[in-house]
Amino acid sequence: MMIRSRYFRETPDGRFRCFACARGCVMKDGQVGFCGVRAVKDGTPVLLNYGVFDAVHVDPIEKKPLVHFNPGSSVLSVGTTGCSWACAFCQNYDLSQRRKVEGRYFSPEELVQLAIRAGAEGIAFTYNEPTIYIEYAEDVYRLSRDQGLFLTFVTNGFASEEESRTLSRVLNAATVDLKGNASREFLRKYSAVPDPEPIFRTIKYLHSSGVHVEITDLVVPRVGDSLEEARSVARWIRENLGDEVPLHFLRFHPDYKMNWLPVTPVKTLEDHYRVAKDEGLKYVYIGNVPGHPYEHTYCPSCGRPVIKRYGFDIIEWNLDDEMRCRFCGYRLPIKGKLHVKGFEDRFFSLLY
Numbered sequence: 001m002m003i004r005s006r007y008f009r010e011t012p013d014g015r016f017r018c019f020a021c022a023r024g025c026v027m028k029d030g031q032v033g034f035c036g037v038r039a040v041k042d043g044t045p046v047l048l049n050y051g052v053f054d055a056v057h058v059d060p061i062e063k064k065p066l067v068h069f070n071p072g073s074s075v076l077s078v079g080t081t082g083c084s085w086a087c088a089f090c091q092n093y094d095l096s097q098r099r100k101v102e103g104r105y106f107s108p109e110e111l112v113q114l115a116i117r118a119g120a121e122g123i124a125f126t127y128n129e130p131t132i133y134i135e136y137a138e139d140v141y142r143l144s145r146d147q148g149l150f151l152t153f154v155t156n157g158f159a160s161e162e163e164s165r166t167l168s169r170v171l172n173a174a175t176v177d178l179k180g181n182a183s184r185e186f187l188r189k190y191s192a193v194p195d196p197e198p199i200f201r202t203i204k205y206l207h208s209s210g211v212h213v214e215i216t217d218l219v220v221p222r223v224g225d226s227l228e229e230a231r232s233v234a235r236w237i238r239e240n241l242g243d244e245v246p247l248h249f250l251r252f253h254p255d256y257k258m259n260w261l262p263v264t265p266v267k268t269l270e271d272h273y274r275v276a277k278d279e280g281l282k283y284v285y286i287g288n289v290p291g292h293p294y295e296h297t298y299c300p301s302c303g304r305p306v307i308k309r310y311g312f313d314i315i316e317w318n319l320d321d322e323m324r325c326r327f328c329g330y331r332l333p334i335k336g337k338l339h340v341k342g343f344e345d346r347f348f349s350l351l352y
């Protein structure tokens, strides 16, 4: 569905500048932005994919991944067309790089009702970049907060400053996905990102505004696996956000235009883990390696595993109701509460 966009500003020469991401495309009538879903039509700036979703699932929150926020909860997860980046390794490229809006329309009211009917505790805008359809998330927020649902984005963090203010108001949590250790060269070459600085500005702003933030870093073998860059990321997190923000190093699987690379060796991920721990981060994880011991949460005080996971499932819980370690009493910064339900029921599609 097409709506008039609230995230354009007219330029002195009669064109329109979009500020739904940090790319800042300037368009004249008839042109479409880099993401493929924002355009100027008949002199009006528009959003083309409002509420049209082609992926609608109920996922465990651990899949986002968010592991320090309402553990065990279910999230209605939706994705649509387009992206502000063009990652050559994208695993959802059929959505993100498609330039034709396809899917089923859900009004904000319908989406909230669907989340409630599905037994979800929250809604996640994910699978493709959600900042590019921020108007829809804002409209859902007005309804979802009254129903007690949380809202979360899985995002590249490439937001404009103005948009960051909206995000800080509407989001309860965000997973910000770095790629290739956020190396400037990697992002320019493989993701068409002109400048990574807005990512870090967004993370800092969201965190300082009280949004729960977890950071992932997709470790791409050979071209995006520098330990020195990983050290810089970990140091930046500690110095700017503190030592309690979770950092997940994710295993890369070959996809899209980068099928020529292997999966990330587990040892490379473990080396990244150790570098981040050396830099003083308390909660570092390895993702996409089910069964690895670094999927677990360890108590920073006594070192015992307080939350054991297998993939997206919690298989052991050793925290009390106040999130204190059962072994030593140390309080962990886990927000919300543990949601216990049948995990096998939560992992299904609502579209197909």
Ligand code: SF4
Pocket: 018, 019, 020, 021, 022, 023, 024, 025, 032, 033, 034, 035, 036, 037, 038, 039, 083, 084, 131, 132
């Ligand atoms: S969201 Fe970003 S990529 Fe899309 S039109 Fe706006 S500035 Fe361009």
